[in-house]
Amino acid sequence: MELISLGINEVLSGGVIWAVIIGALIGVTIGSIPGLEPAGVMAILLPLTFSMEPLFGVTLLLGVYGGAWYGGAIPAILMNTPGTPVAVLTTYDGYPMAKRGEGKKALSIAYTSSFFGGIISVLSLVFFAPVLSQVATLFGSAEFAMLALLGMVFVVLAHNEYAIEAAAMIGLGMFLGTIGIDRSYSTQVYTLDQSFLLAGVPLVPAVIGLFAMSQAYILLSTKSGDSFKTKLEGSGHFSGFVVLLRNKVTAIRSAILGVLMGLLPGVGEFGSQFFSYTLAQKFSKKPEEFGNGAEAGIVASETSNNAVTASVLIPLLAFGIPADALMAMLLSVFMVHNYIPGPRLFTEHPEFISGLYVSLFIMNIFVFVYLTFASKYIVNITRIRGRFIGALIFVLGFLGAYSQNYQITDALIALFFSVIGYIMKRNNIPAVPIILGLVLGPVFLDRMRQALGVSNGNFEIFVDRPIAFTLLMLTMLSITVFVFSKVRKKAVA
Secondary structure (H helix, E strand, O other), X not given: OHHHHHHHHHHHHOOHHHHHHHHHHHHHHXXXXXXXXXXXXXXXXXXXXXXXXXXXXXXXXXXXXXXXXHXXXXXXXXXXXXXXXXXXXXXXXHHHHHXXXXXXXXXXXXXXXXXXXXXXXXXXXXXXXXXXXXXXXXXOHHHHHHHHHHHHHHHHHHOHHHHHHHXXXXXXXXXHHHOEEEOOOOEEEOOOXXXXXXXXXXXXXXXXXXXXXXXXXXXXXXXXXXXXXXXXXXXXXXXXXXXXXXXXXXXXXXXXXXXXXXXXXXXXXXXXXXXXXXXXXXXXXXXXXXXXXXXXXXXXXXXXXXXXHHHOHHHHHHHOOOOOHHHHHHHHHHHHOOOOOOHHHHHHOHHHHHHHHHHHHHHHHHHHHHHHHHHHHHHHHHHOOHHHHXXXXXXXXXXXXXXXXXXXXXXXXXXXXXXXXXXHHHOOOOOHHHHHHHHHHHHHHHHHHHHHHHOOOOOOHHHHOHHHHHHHHHHHHHHHHHHHHHHHXXXXX
């Protein structure tokens, strides 16, 4: 109760509640517009958060992040077009229900399931993050090196069919992370004698270019008549709770899967949705209904993806390891304000941690209530033309990259990465591994160097230390299982 009281006081006294509301409204709007991803808008907002109070800035970005997953269900159900990438499975059963005239009921199920998953996710953050942060006190340079390696391997394996491309991109990200001044020897590394690269490749312009401005190119290339007209039909706008109770086993199982998947780098919403939906269909008494308007399908999909939104923060807060590109953005906000994730963060800034908990609870409650009563107005957002949105994003992205340090070189770097990102999107090459390679690569290399320095170059340090050895074995086991499954699948085909 003391922790909750401290968090409530922090949220109300610092005006953080406005960051929650504004971020959530932006996120819901983003999710409601097909083709506009939260990563791009978060990237544009990222430079602005550096001048804000830490909790205000982090909460604003998390509001966008969480609100977008709620809003993504609207076009997925009414238009058969996912508003966010993770709402793909929601279209399987949501759109057939809308075609039957049950659009309001389908949205109610989606909102209620998302709310349930979101609250379970926040509770997992409250209980698990402090515990794991104490585990982090047992970590040395060898353990952190192996944890970073495991994170990068998970990112690659999570892309499944595009694992080779993901491995290449994470390698590119690691290479980009080496650019700048090598502090160990005070020498320039791959700077090409350019002064603007002495500090390395800046994360913010790279993120803005890869996720925001590249998406702007996609939207600018859409057809001129790309706006949609949608309308809500049917009754049962408040029937979501009844359906959730009827499918409580599916909801609980999907929430647990979402929390667990959020802990694994690179897996996140996609992995949790796939497993949750598959298990829901497998254990259903009427599996033939899935894909044709099954209520349990929407429950599994929406519960699982929203159960990730807070649990994905656990490895970031406890170990300082971002699980995806969006968490890498949050990490940059932490570092700017000298809030170092780990055990010290929980002891030195308890007001920040408790405020973060309360903010996430408020965000889920606010978005649920807002969507329940405002959906009939929000659907009109789908009429906005993609080209207009694309032009706006491109301009804001360019200005956002420039405003970080007020250097034109940052804007040019963003422009460079925007072209790279556009090419990658057109060829289905994942962009997330580049950012995680840029963030985790230096962590892995620096910690590896420190560990080998302590052991006088003896690699046995990664075997002699139990935690480091366990993480190394998990890495090897993950790669072995992945390769074996691919070979077996190819042999069967």
